[in-house]
Amino acid sequence: MEVRTGPPEAPVRPALVGRGAEQRAIETLVAGARLGRSGVLVLTGEAGIGKTALLEHAAVAAEGVQVLRATGSEAEREVPFGGLAQLLRPTSADLDRIPAPQAQALGVALALRSGPVVDRLAIGAAVLSLLTRYSEDRPLGVLVDDAHHLDRPSGEALAFACRRLLADPVFVVIASRPDPRGALTTAGLPELAVGGLSPAATGALARADGRRPTARALAELHRVTGGNPLAVLELARDPGRLLFTAPGAPTPVPAALITWFGERAAALGADARTVLLLIATAGADLAVVTRACSALGVDVRALADGERAGLIEVRTDRVDFVHPLVRASVYGIASPAERRALHAVVAGVLPAADADRRAWHRCEATLGLDDVIATELVAVAQRASGRGAHAVSATAYERAARLSTDDGDRARRLLQAAHAAWRAGDGDAAVPLLTRALALDPSSRNRAEALGLHGDIAAHRGAPGEAQGLFAAAADEVAAEDPSRAVILRAEAVSASFFHGDVAAALAAAEGAERLLGRDLTPTAAALGTLASGMARILAGHPGTDRIRAGVDLLTAIADPAAARMRPAWLMFGVLWLRESGAGRALVRTALEESRSRSAVGDVPTLLFTIARDGATTDRWAAAEADYSEAIALARELGQTTVLAISLAGLAWLEARLGRAPECRAHAEEALAVCAVHPVNTARAWAEFALGELALATGDVAGAVERLSGLEVLLTGMGLHDPDLSPAPELAEALLRCGRDDEGRAVAAGHRARAEAKGLPWAAARAARLRGLFCAPGDVDECFAAALDLHARTPDLFEEARTRLLHGARLRRSRRRADARVPLRAALQVFQRLGARPWAELAASELAATGETVPAGDPTDLGRLTPRELQIALLLAEGRTTRETAAALFLSPKTVEYHLRHVYTKLGIASRAELVARIDPAR
Ligand SMILES: Nc1ncnc2c1ncn2[C@@H]1O[C@H](COP(=O)(O)OP(=O)(O)O)[C@@H](O)[C@H]1O
Ligand SMILES: [Mg+2]
Secondary structure, X not given: OEEOOOOOOOXXXXXXXXXXXXXXXXXXXXXXXXXXXOEEEEEEOOOOOOXXXXXXXXXXXXXXXXXXXXXXXXXXXXXXXXXXXXXXXXXHHHHHHOOHHHHHHHHHHOOOOOOOOOOHHHHHHHHHHHHHHHOOOOOEEEEEEOHHHOOHHHHHHHHHHHHOOOOOOEEEEEEEOOOXXXXXXXXXXXXXXXXXXXXXXXXXXXXXXXOOOOHXXXXXXXXXXXXXXXXXXXXXXXXHHHHHOOOOOOOOHHHHHHHHHHHHHHOOOHHHHHXXXXXXXXXXXXXXXXXXXXXXXXXXXXXXXXXHOOOEEEOOOEEEEOOHHXXXXXXXXXXXXXXXXXXXXXXXXXXXXXHHHHHHHHHHHOOOOOHHHHHHHHHHHHHHHHOOOHHHHHHHHHHHHHHOOOHHHHHHHHHHHHHHHHHOOOHHHHHHHHHHHHHHOOOHHHHHHHHHHHHHHHHHOOOHHHHHHHHHHXXXXXXXXXXXXXXXXHHHHHHHHXXXXXXXXXXXXXXXXXXXXXXXXXXXXHXXXXXXHHHHHHHOOOOOHHHHHHHHHHHHHOOOOOOOOOOOOHHHHHHHHHOOOOOHHHHHHHHHHHHHHOOOHHHHHXXXXXXXXXXXXXXXXXXXXXXXHXXXXXXXXXXXXXXXXXXXXXXXXXXXXXXOHHHHHHHHHHHHHHHHHOOOHHHHHHHHHHHHHHHHHOOOHHHHHHHHHHHHHHHHHHOOOOHHHOOHHHHHHHHHHOOOHXXXXXXXXXXXXXXXXXXXXXXXXXXXXXXXXXXOHHHHHHHHHHHHHHHOOOOOHHHHHHHHHHHHHHHHHOOOHHHHHHHHHHHHXXXXXXXXXXXXXXXXXXXXXXXXXXXXXXXXXXXXXXXHHHHHHHHHHOOXXXXXXXXXHOOOHHHHHHHHHHHHHHHOOOOHHHHHHHHOOOO
């Protein structure tokens, strides 16, 4: 075995008993890594249950494999990226071999490089790149012990990387106590719960030292310990304790162990006790412990007593407790005053360069308030933020607030803690901090800041209704002194109202923004305010397209949209709302590329969603499917509920058109389930639309009528009168196909009025199609020709083909067979090209009914690829290398190659050139 880092060799331990299944699971993982398959296993179980022992087994099984190791420790859990620094130390030479922005992010996180604040998720992407790069020379094992004590930023970066390991020669074994909030225990990684040993194994362990306990004593031992090996060994060492354990209600084993260890420590001499307490306070660094001893006038040689008592292990430069529970026990026997005194001593002997640790110890040493230490903690928080360790920063700001004497300082620091918590992705922690801040100092400035941040959190986490109110209230607070900020907040309120499906709120927010549009605004504020004003009007069914166009022009005129302070999704809103071909697409694609290249993972889901929605309403369906799927996966991972719901619904809608009924239903139902808890009503409407269209496309016209009428009622109830959101054209078509012509005609008439009032070609084209559907036979050609003229002005090929299909069908029914074939052929061709299978079948059967034989074709050549495979194929076909594709998707190059092999097999091709030919990047 080659161990390239970590603590020196652990002492030789006896063979494990009773862990056959666990050992096999680990050996399978190691064997897989040797064959180039990644594997991850999280071992969970209570203290003393044998997790570390199993990690040692993994290290032994990994003979010939490179091993990286790290161990979380309670004393170090607020050290930003302390865990990663331990783990990755031997890989530092490889840092330059990963994508440069990732290397920079990780370098800053580990304080190896300086630079601007990094995206915390970029660090996870970098860890993945670094581990997989390192494994290119030889298989790699990653062993992480006591992950529940790992600093949170490290845990999250590791979790991000672990979730993406697939086809690299890497295995990961993580040991953790069960931790419902732990970054690695809640990451959805494969978990193996390690339970107590069987009675037989307990017996074998108890007899290991040559002892011969009776059968009754063994039964009692198993009852009391639940098969916890540490407890078994402890009781075997001191069988007398068994007599004192109460029968019946068992004490939780770790708690009992803490008591037993504590008793052992308390029995030592005064110096030994102090030395142990110092180790518990200062951590394992022997130099620091020694200096602290001399500061206290204690003989450091008392360490030997602790060693003899079997509580610590002393090595050349460090001293460790034999088990983390011993630390908890030792710390527990000191009084609070004694602990504070020891922290003060440790702070005093730490080198000045270790400012962070000193500040934390000084904080622990303080009773009451202390502004000097509070300021030191603020500096700790700032350094942590600068390295992307936002969770650490949040804790430091919060502790600084607690120590501050002035309420204003406290409130400001709590606000900063809330910002840091949200940047760390922890909205649950951020919101109560905001509440506390405002309770201390509800000044207008603080209120605006707190409300705005709370709005952001709500908007992302599936509470757009709450968000719209928060944004509006924040805007009211700042309208007088900072109109630009107020306009942007109101624009965000409009956007949130859209997702919430609340027209009245959207209009109110838009009016608020409009009132400020005459003021001297930043270009971004002017653009967003104008766009939002148009959006609200359109939602309400009023004219608003001119404003959207004006807003898009203002946005386009901003020299560097990436530098403008706004959510990049705004770049796409104009395109989505106008449904025209235009400049906006390029802007948002640039923003996505930019986010991908910076590994700004958090921005990616929303950008992908907007691009996917655009692709699904033009001719880039394959790309849209892949983009939606990636947006869903990332949004799920990052807890971005709003974009998750809307992307699920959008994908379901696309799948309805593709004829993928089971997938469509599954995604629509998941969207509806999310919306039942989080009122993202627009997603709900889209999901209903998807199910209605699926019924229509697959010939269940009665089902379609029911679903789509229900949706009309839902939309009317929400006051959403935008004809583009309305399923009236589909409903009218379904009614007609059911033979309920009169009802269909009524629906069509009602819709036409709204669509014509809107005046945009997309809406008008659908309305004109309806006219063609119900007009007198003599007017058919003229009506459909008008519709096609309008379709020609939008990039939505599917809608156009639907119009042609209906035109052809009507001509055929009036026995104009030859005339019918022209639009039917054109429709069939487009449906096939898009992969709209059920619609292609409809067009083909109509054509067949005209007497034309239709070549059977597989319209969805790419349909057999999984979304991930499709995304990889598309990115490669655009000319990226494997490494660039890997970086863009936050995957390893080997994983990209793995998927690509499947793509080649499924498409029956063997080269990139063939791939490009097959994919046609324009799609
Ligand atoms: N299956 C086993 N067979 C023999 N000894 C074991 C076994 N599991 C654990 N031990 C021993 O029990 C003690 C506690 O185990 P450890 O791995 O440190 O627990 P954990 O890491 O879960 O807290 C150690 O001394 C270890 O060597
Ligand atoms: Mg352990």
